[in-house]
Amino acid sequence: MHRLLLSIAPVALVVASPAWAQERTSPDIRDDQRAAVARIIDEGTSQSQVMPIVQHMTDVIGPRLTNSPQMRQAEDWAEQKFREMGLTNVRREGFEFGRGWSIERSSVRMLAPRPLQLTAIPIAWTPATDGTLSAPIVVAPMSDPDHFARWRGQLRGKIVLISQPGTGEDQTDPLFHRLTGEELSALDRYQEPVNDPEQRRRSATRGTFEAERLAFLAAEGAVAFVRMSYRDGKQLHGEGYLHQAGRTAPIPGVELAAEDYRRLTRLAASGTVPTLEITSDVRFDDTNTQAYNILADIAGSSGTGEYVMAGAHYDSWVAGDGATDNAAGSAVVMEAARIIRALGVRPRRTIRFTLWNGEEQGLFGSINYIDRHLASRPAGPAGETGLQRYLAEATRFPVTPKPGFRDLAAYFNIDNGSGRIRGIHAEGNVQAMPTLSEWLSPFRAMGATEVAIARTGGTDHQLMAAIGLPAFQFIQDPLEYDTLTHHSGSDTFDHLRAADLRQGAVVLAGLLWQAANADAPLPRSPLPRQPVVTDPFATPTPED
Amino acid sequence: MHRLLLSIAPVALVVASPAWAQERTSPDIRDDQRAAVARIIDEGTSQSQVMPIVQHMTDVIGPRLTNSPQMRQAEDWAEQKFREMGLTNVRREGFEFGRGWSIERSSVRMLAPRPLQLTAIPIAWTPATDGTLSAPIVVAPMSDPDHFARWRGQLRGKIVLISQPGTGEDQTDPLFHRLTGEELSALDRYQEPVNDPEQRRRSATRGTFEAERLAFLAAEGAVAFVRMSYRDGKQLHGEGYLHQAGRTAPIPGVELAAEDYRRLTRLAASGTVPTLEITSDVRFDDTNTQAYNILADIAGSSGTGEYVMAGAHYDSWVAGDGATDNAAGSAVVMEAARIIRALGVRPRRTIRFTLWNGEEQGLFGSINYIDRHLASRPAGPAGETGLQRYLAEATRFPVTPKPGFRDLAAYFNIDNGSGRIRGIHAEGNVQAMPTLSEWLSPFRAMGATEVAIARTGGTDHQLMAAIGLPAFQFIQDPLEYDTLTHHSGSDTFDHLRAADLRQGAVVLAGLLWQAANADAPLPRSPLPRQPVVTDPFATPTPED
Known part of the structure; x- marks a missing residue:
């Protein structure tokens, strides 16, 4: 009784909910941990809000391209929603990104x-046509600067088809x-880490x-x-x-669409050069070039500064409504916050969403x-693109931890669509595997069984x-993520699965709660160092 | 030698081809029959023209909606092509159909x-919008006249969504x-024929x-x-x-598209009624309301009037290019004609394409x-639609054979997409099965093995x-026919499979040749009569 009173004392400071009365007897x-999990399962199933949350993100707000007007609306809505749930320290952290579109x-x-x-979509951040533009096409596939010479002097006044058309494939997998x-x-x-300087060089030019x-x-x-869709069946990205x-x-x-693109190339090859008419009425917005992460906390009682965190990317592409990629994960994170908040009990460590x-x-x-809170790494060359920085990041050493490191x-990431959580990738952290396994154990009957060593990216x-x-990144049932919805026009609310998302929120809340209240923090991998070239005399991998 | 000379004598009258010299020694x-099949296989593989033929139908001509300008072009092209191949009696037979669109x-x-x-297509034979039309939607699903009362007085000035949105399905089959x-x-x-008066009544109202x-x-x-696509994944029909x-x-x-339709219904259900803008610039052409079958013969030597026939429907819907449905079958029929013509030998019976x-x-x-050449049946009510006539046709007795009956x-129909021929449906004709099996036997190694009793429609x-x-209708590998291409925007040349179409033309040519030269015509089923009600005291099947 003494411990109970002590433990719920801090809650009184932050919670004034009807759940209070029953707190005293639980x-x-x-x-x-099992008692908490029981309440998490109850809250996340009988009182689930994950579908209304994800419906607002997808149907009402729509696609959330970074810095687009819809993402601005989404940023405001998420802050407001976290506040309504009673989370604290709700804030945005900005960084330089670029133009709205x-x-x-x-x-x-x-x-x-x-x-x-034809079935078509403007490519993100390309400029508008001035009204409507009409011109003959030329099929001039270019995937490397070496290909430019072949087409020099042949493109003036043309709409240029830049992709190799290829042929359709037999889609024999469901x-x-x-x-x-x-x-x-x-x-x-287990996969040995690769250190292939040639691959790094190629990545840097991409x-x-x-x-x-x-x-x-x-x-x-x-x-x-004009480029060709990389999926058949009239999908766009x-x-x-x-x-x-x-x-x-x-x-x-x-x-x-691949079907439309290939038809154009076949007609051109048969000697009938098609003429296209393109109308692309797109809008730029340069009022604010900062993009924002949205953060919100359930404050812990320990006072040590330690926290556990769940995260999902909220931004999307625009062909669909960014439902499985990644309103799904974003809604699971918000719903996990709501579920834990509904417990009405302050965790030991802070939980950040x-x-x-x-x-x-x-x-x-x-x-x-990472730059702001966790560690610093040597800077890349000036004018580096986002993709270049991302590709180079894993190879820039030494890593210098900041105080927040x-x-x-623990950090749990969710970004593999709408499928239920089937386990977790330990991301090479062998020491953490027994604990992760223990935390997952209440959710075995919900299908979350596997702790896999593999690193994912x-x-x-x-x-x-x-x-x-x-x-860590979760293992999820793929559903149609890789085959259909990822980045495509089919990435809409109808391709979400409600029972899966409820399960995801319950499992995420359960892991966060257990990680926040564990006696010791999770073991860490050794601080990574610049790897030596693994196999210096190996045959170089061919260019792809 | 005597026989050979006799048998090739008629050929000299109709063929003047470079193949002539080698005729004398074959x-x-x-x-x-096996010698003919060997030449058919050689001609249909090493000299195949099926892909250029089907490419012209799909890429160059495009979709061939009956009586559309593109179908008029397709009619002319097919006649010309049959003539180029040296077929005789190339002709069109017209019938009243309706408007071009x-x-x-x-x-x-x-x-x-x-x-x-949004991803959308005008519904065939609907009128154009007068420029662009904008209005709020109302979701008013109606699949039966009983549903009209529910929406009376609520539709004025609205764009009406008439389909039940339903939800997406798990596409677990490849x-x-x-x-x-x-x-x-x-x-x-074997399936017993059904005679269900209730089902007939329902069909008649459809x-x-x-x-x-x-x-x-x-x-x-x-x-x-506005109606909803019946396939998920942004497909249109x-x-x-x-x-x-x-x-x-x-x-x-x-x-x-289903994704777009369902989003509208969810938004409306959430209290935000969407407004749509529709531009449908479609054109009618009433200069000729007759549609035409295209017929062409390779004349037989028997003089009995007997003929064997291959057929495929040439018309299509317009969302794609009507490639698997049914430029594929049409091209296989034309290529079979070319292959048989290239044999340079007159068949016993006439072969009609x-x-x-x-x-x-x-x-x-x-x-x-059928009406013109084969049999008459009691007329239906005046003003009967095409669909009504089709649905009633199998139940109008007696059948009165005409002299051409x-x-x-033998008639071989091909209309199941681009997949290779795996056998043939005997359509209930048990007597014909051994002969069909014998005719298929040279093509077992090409995958055409099955003679199945079932009736198909x-x-x-x-x-x-x-x-x-x-x-008879062929059994074909389905490929993506039912799952993706049938009637959809994805029904384009890229979804055809060249090796399959070559095999189809070879098998069809082989069956036609054997049927045309068989000693006896195929046995026939008994002349069908009005069936009695199979099971008069059975529980009626519920309305669907």
Whole structure:
């Protein structure tokens, strides 16, 4: 009784909820992890708010391209929502990103040899057409600066098709898939870290080729460019990376559905050069070039400064509504905050909920968080792009921890769509695996069973794990994430699965709670150092 | 030697080809079926023209909606092509169909609560918008006249969403599939013919509801209607059936991608009624309301009037280029003609190649062929729609054979996409099965192995088989036919498979040749009669 009174005393300072009366009779859930989990499961199932949250993000706000008007609305809404939930220290942390951009209206038609409305989307951060633009096409695939010579002098006044058309593939795997037990177990496979200087060199040029090709097109007098969708079946994506002021593409660009693109190339090859009509009514907004991470806390009682954190990137591309990528993860993070807040008990360590921004263009938000709070690394060359920085980040040594480095006791990232949590990637941290396994154990019957050693990348835990922090990404059922929805026009609310998202919020809340109240923080990997070249006499991997 | 000279004598009358010299030394392929098949395989593989033929139909001509300008171009091209191949009696047979219709330009946008370009297509034979039309939506699903009362007085000035939105489904089957041996064998299963008067009654009303609903919408002052795509993943189709002059929809109508449609209904349900902007620039052409089947012969030597026939419908919907449905089958029929013509030998029976028209709206072309050449049946009520006639046709007795009834020795229909031929449906004709099996035997190693008893429907052999003619539909690997391409915007050349189409043309040519030169025509089913009600005291099947 004494302990109970002590433990709930701090709660009285921050909570004034109807749940208060029943607090007094429950066990001390700070010390009884299973009791807390029981309440988390109840709150996250019978009182779930994850679907209304994700519906607001997707249907009402819509796609959330970093710095777009819709992302500004999303930033405000998330802060307000965290405050309504009673979280504290709700704030935004800004960083330089670039221009706002949004689509007002777009249309691409074939005018000749026959009228045909094509399936197309403007590429992010490309400029508008001045009204409507019509021109013949030229098929001039360029994926390397070596290809420019082949097309010099042939592009003036043309709409240039820059992709290799290829042919369709037999889609023999189901679009929708849940992991089998066998597939789950196969994830727990150790992979030696690779240090391949040649691969690093190639990566470093990847971030600049897009701008080089555009400069070539503009210099040659091309009037617009068209690239092909990388998915068949009329899917569109529209990713673009020239978001900084001063780096905007010099000519308009659109992505065409693969079927439509290939038809154009076949017609051109048969000697009938098609003429296209492009209308791309897109808008830039340069009123504020800062993007913002949104952070909110449930304050801990320990006073040590230690915290555990959950994060998901909130930004998206614009072809769909960014539902599975990553309103899903964002809503799971917010719902986990709501569930834990509803416990009405202060955790030992602070629990932080973070919605990252600028993830899609190179983990801008989480890199900024690292720079600001966690560690410093040698700077890259001036004028480095987001993609270049991201690709170089894991190889810039030494890592110099900041004072906040020790405070982050665990970070959980969620960014693999709407599928339920089936386990967690330990991201090479072998010491943490038994504890992660123990924390997952209450959720085995919900399908969350696997702790896999593998390192994963491409999202916001990656560069935290790369500097030795206990940062983890969940294993989720893929559903249609890789096959259909990721970045595509089909990334809408209907492709979310409610039961999966409820499970995700429950598991995330459960792990956060247990991590926040654990006696000791999670063990950490050794501080990473510049690796030696693993196999200096190996045959270099061929250029891809 | 004597026989050989005799057998090639008629050929000299019709063939003057460089192949002539080698004719004199080949075995008499009219009597040696395997020798003919060997030459058919060689011609259909090493000299195949099926891909250039199908590319012209799809990329160059494009979709071939019955009576559209593109179908007129396609009719001329097919006749010319058959003549170039040296076929005789190349002709068109016309029948009353209705209006020409084509899309010049279209766009559907959400204006409020946020600007969004939606994925949409005008519904076939709906009228154009007068420029651009903007209005708020109302979600008023109506699938039965009983539903009209619910929405009376609420539709004036509105864009009416007429479909039930439902939710997305887990697509756990692969898009692309080839039949396993087990699946093939399972097709050989006898099904007793059903005679359910209740089902007949329901079918008879199906053809009229679309017009009834449109009359209701117009009377209530709705400005346009929107229906939802029946496939997820941004697929569009655009089928419409009001092609006769005087039956055109009174207001414009569009089909929206399921993702876009459902978003509108969720927004409306959340209290934010979206406003849409619709531009549907479509064109009618009433200069000729007749549609045409295209027919061409390789004349037989027997002089009996007997013929064997291959057919495929040439018309398509307009969301894609009608590639797998059914430029594929049409090209296989034309290529089979070319292959057989290249043998340089006159068959015993005439071989007829037919491209049907108006199939998609109710088998208009093949019904006209039956009426004109094969049999008569009691007339339906005046003003009967194509769909009503189609649905009633199999139940109108007695069947009165015309003189041409006995002449048709075999009909092979191909209309299941681009997949290779895996066998043939005997369509209930048990007597024909051993012969069909024998004719298929040279193609076992190409995957064509199965003769299955089942009756199949929905395409042009159906009503020939229904009056007791030896009319058969091939079994084909489905590839993506049912899952993706059938009627959709993804029905383009890239979704065809060249090796499959070559195999299809070879197998079809092989069957035609063997059927044309067989000693006896195929056995026929008994002349069908009005069935008695199979099970008069059974529980009626519930309304669907």
